[in-house]
Amino acid sequence: MILQKISICNAKKVYESLGCDKGGISILSKKSSLHTILIKNMHVGAANILKQDSLSIGADLAVPTGVITAKEKYVDGILIATTKQLEVLSRKELAQPFGLKEFAKNLKEFIPSKKYLTKIMGVLNANEDSFFQNSRFNEEDASFRINKMIEDGACIIDIGAVSSRPGSKAIPWEEELKRAKPIIDVIYKEKLFEKAKFSLDSYEPKVLEYALENGFSIVNDITGLANDEVCKVASKYNAQVVIMHMQKDPTIMQENPVYEDLIQEIDDFFKERIKKAKSFGIEDIVLDVGIGFGKTLEHNLKLIKNLEHFKHFGYELLMGASRKSMIDKIIETPTEQRLPGTLAIHLESINYGASIIRCHDVKEHYQAIKVQEAINTQEIL
Structure with a gap:
């Protein structure tokens, strides 16, 4: 007899490959x-x-x-x-x-519910002050950039017209709509929403309504539904809503963020905002712990390691650490060279329960995730 210690990432697949009785596979998986x-x-x-x-x-x-x-x-x-x-x-x-x-x-x-397939959310910004220059674009090359992301493996495209980087300031909703409208119009005119889902990274009700009226189906709200009007608009269009946690606001969020109990405080926040969402009739919810939004490096690392904790709500978890400054705090690296660090964070996040990965580099993420899936589902003999 040969004994071998194994690490089971996909218990059901392992027991199926072993030839176990179908009725026993479910029982054995829960024990693993x-x-x-x-x-x-x-x-x-x-x-x-x-x-x-x-x-x-x-x-x-x-x-x-x-x-x-x-x-x-x-x-x-x-x-x-x-x-x-x-x-x-x-x-x-x-x-x-x-x-x-x-x-x-x-x-x-x-008690864990169903397992979600990993989805890639590609990031494109219609503002000139986004922190990563390569994510910026305009309506003139919107169609090409979006189709390329879909071809590379994105099933969701997240459009943003306002920077939320640390220290950034809010702009009037009229200016945000002015930036976003030409690109939204291109997406609607060319029916690109039939190829992928579109999300608007915004917390302005009137801008969101225009997007949802023109082919968008996801509200990505960094304020986590703080505004009742956003809830009303999302409910009106039966949109999926991403509830993100952020301490304070972008202008001051990185000025000495402090938590007495990081995990519990974010858990309480999600509980309260989920309740609010449901009170407006919103049922399709995604949770985002908000890496870099009012968190130190230690906070960010702790959230990644404890991401699975938030699965108890029963919703998909989104992870968005693409090229963020936490990588620079670990090893000094300029924004344009942070892809390897980004991939390391996102692959770990998937192992801890994330099923939506928000990133700038779609093709590289698609390849890395496919390789990871092959490793995790490999039959163990």
Whole structure:
């Protein structure tokens, strides 16, 4: 007998290649995915019960010393469990005291739903002050640039007419529409929206309405639906909405950003904005943690490593770190030379749960993602 340690990225594919029974593949897949969940402010009684219940099914709960003697009334803990074990605990704890009934209901949110295929969102800017010069274009070469991106592998094109780089200032909506309108008109006239989906990177209701009226179907809002009027417009056209997290606004967002609990604060933000979106009838939602929008390098790296946490909402996750300054903070690199760093971030993000990659370099991303998919789905003999 030969023993070999393997890393399973696509459990279902591995068990299918092994020739397992179809009914057993689903069960085995759930046993192969391990989750680590932080639980805060847990009653010590709940901690002791959950510890024993976790151990009884093969999971575990890490708790501080002194829990068994109830040294502190409330404690934090870390639950380590497979998908299958999460399902068992979400039922088992419904009958337990000390707040575990509510815990069981909330735990269901962390049980992974369907897996999404990776999509590439190509970036094109209609403003002269975007941070990456090669992403800028005008209506004269719009058709060529868009068709080239689609040919290279983009299934979404994100058009922007206002810079949101650190320190940038907002412009009147009339100026934004003046910049975006000729390109939107080209997309509509040539029916390019039949070849790919189009997104407008904007938070101006009137500009968004013009785009949605003319072939666009996605609202990419860096303010995360702060404006009720944006919600109304998105709902009116049944648009998909990208809710992005940003601390403060672009003019000051990078001036010493501070969080008490980065992951929890962004989680709370998404929870509140998802609730708001649904109140306006918006159901098609994508979440974006906002790399570089009010975050330090440490914050950005932590978000990438913990991206999977936000999958519990059940929506697709977008990652947009294309050529951003976080790469320069790791290794000094000018914007035009940051493609390798961008690919490293985006490929890792896919492994942590991102399914939409917003990037400037579509062809290179398409190739890298296809190679990554081949590696991740490779049959292990």
